[in-house]
Amino acid sequence: MPKDDNAIWYPFTQMKTAGAPIHIESAKNCTLFAADGKEYIDAVSSWWVNIHGHTNSVITKAIAAQAKKLEHVIFAGFTHTPAIDLSKNLLSILPNHFNKIFFSDNGSTAVEVALKMALQFWHNQNIKTKTNIIAFEDAYHGDTFGAMSVAERNVFNAAFSKQLFKVSHIPVPNENNIDEVVKKFTALVNKQNVAAFIFEPLVQGAGGMKMHSAKYLDILLSVAAKNNIICIADEVMTGFGRTGKNFASDHLKNKPDIICLSKGITGGFMPLGITACTKKIFNAFYAADNTKTFYHGHSYTGNPLACAAANASIGLLKTPKCTAQIAMIAEQHRFFAKNISGNNFIKEVRQQGTILAIELNTKENTSYFNAVRDLAYNYYLAQGILLRPLGNVVYIMPPYCITKKELHKIYTAIAGSLPYLKNKLS
Numbered sequence: 001m002p003k004d005d006n007a008i009w010y011p012f013t014q015m016k017t018a019g020a021p022i023h024i025e026s027a028k029n030c031t032l033f034a035a036d037g038k039e040y041i042d043a044v045s046s047w048w049v050n051i052h053g054h055t056n057s058v059i060t061k062a063i064a065a066q067a068k069k070l071e072h073v074i075f076a077g078f079t080h081t082p083a084i085d086l087s088k089n090l091l092s093i094l095p096n097h098f099n100k101i102f103f104s105d106n107g108s109t110a111v112e113v114a115l116k117m118a119l120q121f122w123h124n125q126n127i128k129t130k131t132n133i134i135a136f137e138d139a140y141h142g143d144t145f146g147a148m149s150v151a152e153r154n155v156f157n158a159a160f161s162k163q164l165f166k167v168s169h170i171p172v173p174n175e176n177n178i179d180e181v182v183k184k185f186t187a188l189v190n191k192q193n194v195a196a197f198i199f200e201p202l203v204q205g206a207g208g209m210k211m212h213s214a215k216y217l218d219i220l221l222s223v224a225a226k227n228n229i230i231c232i233a234d235e236v237m238t239g240f241g242r243t244g245k246n247f248a249s250d251h252l253k254n255k256p257d258i259i260c261l262s263k264g265i266t267g268g269f270m271p272l273g274i275t276a277c278t279k280k281i282f283n284a285f286y287a288a289d290n291t292k293t294f295y296h297g298h299s300y301t302g303n304p305l306a307c308a309a310a311n312a313s314i315g316l317l318k319t320p321k322c323t324a325q326i327a328m329i330a331e332q333h334r335f336f337a338k339n340i341s342g343n344n345f346i347k348e349v350r351q352q353g354t355i356l357a358i359e360l361n362t363k364e365n366t367s368y369f370n371a372v373r374d375l376a377y378n379y380y381l382a383q384g385i386l387l388r389p390l391g392n393v394v395y396i397m398p399p400y401c402i403t404k405k406e407l408h409k410i411y412t413a414i415a416g417s418l419p420y421l422k423n424k425l426s
């Protein structure tokens, strides 16, 4: 008899060995309230989606008001105000040259749409040779086939390796390897068959919260721009304030042609994916010829409830209060990073805006399956904190409404976990 004998097959979960899931009954701001009376600080924003806190009243009201008016309508041949407003809201905060907003349902579909847009951009111009995609090593772009294809090949997609399309992976550039990476990138580009370059700007999330500097990514983007390669920024995780600015692309001089958004867009209330593009991309599809149409869409595309949530969430993001909270989190992270960085059980502390990652110095290599992961996860839960380490990388990515007191509770738990974990592993 399986331990969890209900009918649900949970994601990213080995059902045989996983403990029973914690039943959450309600939540407010950063706190999750469990059915057994326990409370947890959601220090990872529930898979990085919740940016303004749980059951935020502004977003709750916006969804309720929209539900009374229009819950959904087919999004081809019909439109509605929440989607029109959202397209304007997004263009008001995205880098200037973005011009068109395409809707889908989640981060993976936002990436699928971006890849299809880039490939069909060339196809529509009768340039049939440009079909190769360049991506970064350690990349994660989602769990659908296109998204898996452009990701690092690893245990998560090994079962599908024969079905994944071929991609050229390059190392992420840094001060030590920049010349070598530019050389490799240029050699690929010179083959004249590259359609697009996809990347998670500044932070590779699921790959272990690996961070790189805008300076070196910018060098690659300028090579791409000179060679007419479509640049796709996957900002599914980094979007909406995570890196200290609205988008990680705001830290870059060279802007992408296509940007993928999801997660924080609705404040964590509703699934929604966005793929925004420039006029140059859109124009390759804009024709009297039906074969140039972008034939992609999902039943729930442009869902009005999701759009209403996103409009409310972007409204909150623009408030001085939210800006101040993002700055406060970044500052507190910096202090804590400085305080613990001398610990010999820590290999590296990395920070980008509201994201703080602490890589532990374990004997086992950095990997999702590192033995420290479960020990650390359970340790933090026992302290009333939801942290979900990626192998030996413990990271904090809180909702922006978190208080200094809550942050300090998290920092104290992490500091306290270091001797415990070191002792357990030795």
Ligand SMILES: Cc1ncc(COP(=O)(O)O)c(C=O)c1O
Binding pocket: 106, 107, 108, 109, 111, 140, 141, 142, 143, 200, 205, 206, 234, 235, 236, 237, 262, 263
């Ligand atoms: C950078 C990035 N792209 C895409 C995705 C996939 O998003 P979703 O889980 O909503 O499909 C994720 C999810 O973690 C992500 O971090």
